[in-house]
Amino acid sequence: MEDLYNTSKLSEPASPVASVASADIAAEFAALTVEEQERQRAEWSQELARVEEEINTLRTVLASKTRHSSELKRKLGITMWKEITDDMNQGLKNVKESSVFQRTESVLKSTSEKTASVFGSITSGITSKFSQMKNSESMRSIEEKVGSAYENVKTRVSTSRSGSITSFPDALNENNSSSGLNSPTDSVPK
Structure with a gap:
């Protein structure tokens, strides 16, 4: 009798309502006579066997229905990929x-x-x-200086083709000295 009560304590239900119900069942069971407890246990054992048999029957039926469903899907051309795609879309x-x-x-x-x-x-x-x-004025000034330097170099290069200046660096140096700008080659040590 105490064994049954301890067993119900070990597998305590999750909810407080179920816990109270378990305690009530254990108390009612403890109040029974030994013969009544044995009869109750036998009754519960028979009911458990019947429920487990029903579960097994349902599993068998479910497996059969699942196979039949798979066969019908195969015949209809419904693939697992299509089912997954449809489920994802839904x-x-x-x-x-x-x-x-x-x-x-x-x-x-x-x-x-x-x-x-x-x-x-x-x-x-x-x-x-x-x-x-x-x-701005400073930007215009820079544009004018760059533009005039470009035009001077261009003019010198075109005249160098006729023989007066022999190379582009010479034309650049000559332009910088005439416009007052420092040549990048002047600042580089030779």
């Missing part, structure tokens, strides 16, 4: 239709629009700064 559809996904999608869309707006304003700011810099 799952994705369910996720996309969920309210959580809808809210997340709207938040991400709003965030991307705000980010694009910020990058757009940064880009326009940089463009405007470059435009201002291009129109």
